[in-house]
Amino acid sequence: MLNLKRRDFVSLLAGAAISGPLTALAQTSPKTFHLGTLTPALPMDEKTPLGMILLKKLDENGYALGKNLSFEARGARGEMSKLGEIVREMKANQIDVIVAAGYPPTLACKVANVPTVVVFGGGDPVATHLIDTLKRPGGNITGISDNATTLSTKRLGLLKQAVPKLQKVAMLWNRGDPGMSMWYEASADAARSLGIKILELGVRKPDDFDGVFEAMDREPPDAIFVVTDGLTNLNRKRVFGYADAHHIPALYEYDYFVRDGGLMSYGPDLKESMERAADLVMRIFRGARPADLPFEEPTHYPLVVNLKTAKATGIELPPNFLALADEVIE
Numbered sequence: 001m002l003n004l005k006r007r008d009f010v011s012l013l014a015g016a017a018i019s020g021p022l023t024a025l026a027q028t029s030p031k032t033f034h035l036g037t038l039t040p041a042l043p044m045d046e047k048t049p050l051g052m053i054l055l056k057k058l059d060e061n062g063y064a065l066g067k068n069l070s071f072e073a074r075g076a077r078g079e080m081s082k083l084g085e086i087v088r089e090m091k092a093n094q095i096d097v098i099v100a101a102g103y104p105p106t107l108a109c110k111v112a113n114v115p116t117v118v119v120f121g122g123g124d125p126v127a128t129h130l131i132d133t134l135k136r137p138g139g140n141i142t143g144i145s146d147n148a149t150t151l152s153t154k155r156l157g158l159l160k161q162a163v164p165k166l167q168k169v170a171m172l173w174n175r176g177d178p179g180m181s182m183w184y185e186a187s188a189d190a191a192r193s194l195g196i197k198i199l200e201l202g203v204r205k206p207d208d209f210d211g212v213f214e215a216m217d218r219e220p221p222d223a224i225f226v227v228t229d230g231l232t233n234l235n236r237k238r239v240f241g242y243a244d245a246h247h248i249p250a251l252y253e254y255d256y257f258v259r260d261g262g263l264m265s266y267g268p269d270l271k272e273s274m275e276r277a278a279d280l281v282m283r284i285f286r287g288a289r290p291a292d293l294p295f296e297e298p299t300h301y302p303l304v305v306n307l308k309t310a311k312a313t314g315i316e317l318p319p320n321f322l323a324l325a326d327e328v329i330e
Contacts, residue, residue: 225250
């Protein structure tokens with residue numbers, strides 16, 4: 001009887017030695033969260049500045065690639081008709097949250113009912129019916145949104161300070177993007193309130209930029225303002241080239257345009273926006289519903305000026321305007 005008990009005891013220990021670690025491993029093994037990014041242009045992956053900011057913020061809070069986080073970055077590369085298919089593929093890959101930039105990607109996420117955090121470029125999400133209200137979005141989308149009226153008025157006011165004799169501004173935007181068309185209207189209203197005439201330059205495809213440049217040849221503007229979306233982003237260097245060759249000051253919405261050779265920008269600090277988007281992603285990972293997460297507004301809007309571009313193109317910016325700049329690239 002004693003030997004039997006000993007055998008049972010030894011068997012019990014052996015079983016514990018085999019099953020114990022497996023049980024402990026199963027109890028401590030973390031869940032893997034699946035994150036995606038979606039843009040209308042090039043993918044926002046781990047090698048891009050914004051992708052790096054997003055992943056760094058998540059890593060600092062315990063969500064690390066290769067451990068408990070997977071990452072899928074997709075971009076439509078200007079082919080907006082493919083967005084629906086891309087989102088359906090991401091949904092099939094069991095993406096938990098998509099961080100989207102721009103109205104068309106966000107709309108595709110809404111249609112597919114995938115939890116989404118829009119980080120910038122979504123326009124007015126209430127006016128475009130992406131959400132119910134900023135405080136209670138009520139669907140599968142939350143994120144960051146600017147106040148179109150306030151921001152447009154500020155941008156046009158800065159443009160007038162940069163070009164004191166400003167009478168006519170050419171506004172370039174994607175006419176095929178409802179979100180950006182509404183953003184254009186807000187900008188146009190701001191210009192009119194300042195007594196500035198508008199040269200309307202809506203585009204729908206890359207070939208339309210030739211017509212835009214021809215229109216400016218016929219009716220030269222005092223300045224250019226570009227509303228950013230996938231189409232204008234992918235063709236930004238064509239705009240840079242035209243503005244430089246004709247010595248026309250141009251204002252852009254985001255600082256990466258200026259770092260890439262544009263003259264000046266005024267818009268949300270994208271590092272801040274991306275970090276706040278990461279916070280919203282983590283809240284969704286932890287069980288929050290986008291429907292219950294209020295939209296947030298950026299708090300920092302830097303004015304960035306590329307003085308190197310100004311000097312190369314012979315554009316003189318007033319000293320009092322340069323004094324307002326948060327960053328001057330020389």
